[in-house]
Amino acid sequence: MKKHNFSAGPSILPQEVLKKTAEAVINFNHLNLSLIEISHRSKDFIEVMENARSLVKELLNLPEGYSVLFLQGGASLEFLMTAYNLLKIDGKAAYIDTGAWSTKAIKEAKLLGEVDIVASSKDKTYNYIPKNYTIPTGIDYVHCTSNNTIYGTQFKEFPKTDALLACDMSSDIFSRQLDFSQFDLVYAGAQKNMGPAGTTLVIVKDEILGKTGRKIPSMLDFQVHISKDSMFNTPPVFAVYTSMLTLEWLKNLGGVAAVEKLNEKKAALLYDEIDRNPHFKGFAAKEDRSLMNVTFNLTNENEKDTFDKLWNESNISGLKGHRSVGGYRASIYNAMPIESVQVLVNTMQQLEKQLG
Numbered sequence: 001m002k003k004h005n006f007s008a009g010p011s012i013l014p015q016e017v018l019k020k021t022a023e024a025v026i027n028f029n030h031l032n033l034s035l036i037e038i039s040h041r042s043k044d045f046i047e048v049m050e051n052a053r054s055l056v057k058e059l060l061n062l063p064e065g066y067s068v069l070f071l072q073g074g075a076s077l078e079f080l081m082t083a084y085n086l087l088k089i090d091g092k093a094a095y096i097d098t099g100a101w102s103t104k105a106i107k108e109a110k111l112l113g114e115v116d117i118v119a120s121s122k123d124k125t126y127n128y129i130p131k132n133y134t135i136p137t138g139i140d141y142v143h144c145t146s147n148n149t150i151y152g153t154q155f156k157e158f159p160k161t162d163a164l165l166a167c168d169m170s171s172d173i174f175s176r177q178l179d180f181s182q183f184d185l186v187y188a189g190a191q192k193n194m195g196p197a198g199t200t201l202v203i204v205k206d207e208i209l210g211k212t213g214r215k216i217p218s219m220l221d222f223q224v225h226i227s228k229d230s231m232f233n234t235p236p237v238f239a240v241y242t243s244m245l246t247l248e249w250l251k252n253l254g255g256v257a258a259v260e261k262l263n264e265k266k267a268a269l270l271y272d273e274i275d276r277n278p279h280f281k282g283f284a285a286k287e288d289r290s291l292m293n294v295t296f297n298l299t300n301e302n303e304k305d306t307f308d309k310l311w312n313e314s315n316i317s318g319l320k321g322h323r324s325v326g327g328y329r330a331s332i333y334n335a336m337p338i339e340s341v342q343v344l345v346n347t348m349q350q351l352e353k354q355l356g
């Protein structure tokens with residue numbers, strides 16, 4: 001029996017996507033060749049890349065003037081590419097520090113220039129999203145992390161700024177409706193809510209590029225990738241194909257609006273139980289709670305062995321919290337069925353019944 005997979009990443013994908021991918025690895029498009037042994041310049045693969053890119057535009061309702069790329073190197077390489085492509089020589093960037101991933105983004109940007117950390121929630125182990133901060137003038141861009149995978153916090157409103165706005169959406173892209181015209185650069189590693197590890201989605205507003213005065217290495221230059229239709233070098237064909245299937249699955253489900261409703265329902269089911277059940281307490285500040293990563297702790301740590309045994313018996317996998325936060329983290333990405341969330345809720349109620 002398949003497990004209820006609450007892994008934070010790489011994470012759950014729709015069953016039908018896994019089946020279709022498995023088929024394509026053996027026999028792609030009835031070519032009697034594998035997806036991963038044909039030329040990426042073949043008509044069949046170019047169709048995959050173009051379909052994936054246009055599904056992103058359609059599902060996110062992107063305005064005109066944005067390019068969509070499927071790159072490699074993970075969100076971690078985008079930490080550096082963001083600065084290479086947006087930070088002017090002698091320029092300055094503003095970062096909002098909402099956790100470990102933001103911190104890593106800041107570290108890379110500092111290699112290329114001045115970074116102003118305009119707000120941070122480090123004082124409370126990143127359990128909230130900072131508000132009421134001032135963004136200085138004269139900066140090139142503001143960077144934020146929309147969903148903080150480790151801590152279970154999520155921006156509900158994004159910084160208002162005249163500078164460019166860059167956002168790491170690795171763990172909540174395609175999970176809710178957003179006005180993308182407020183962003184100039186968005187990136188997301190595929191392995192949280194879109195596909196397997198190995199590709200990173202980049203969405204960038206064309207007109208902002210080429211203005212830093214820097215010499216950018218080809219592989220790090222968004223304009224190079226755009227000019228080659230996301231095929232400057234061999235793309236990660238397996239990861240792009242699987243991502244395309246997930247995007248098709250999402251479209252058939254009714255798109256982002258439909259999945260957002262489901263995500264809200266799943267999250268409410270679980271947060272309601274955390275708030276109701278005296279054995280548990282939520283980690284993230286209520287108003288900043290993530291719809292994707294639900295973090296919680298036992299009120300009495302001595303109940304750990306009992307609860308761990310219970311959820312293991314319930315066929316649940318991947319519930320352990322990140323080492324920096326402890327406790328539990330239930331990642332309930334798009335592909336997670338509400339039935340699995342119900343199994344977790346039932347298991348939490350079982351603990352209450354057993355221990356009173």
Ligand SMILES: *Cc1c(COP(=O)(O)O)cnc(C)c1O
Nearest residue numbers: 074075076101149168170171189
């Ligand atoms: C997982 C994650 C990353 C790191 O992604 P890689 O693809 O492993 O580099 C960055 N940011 C956020 C918000 C993440 O959840």
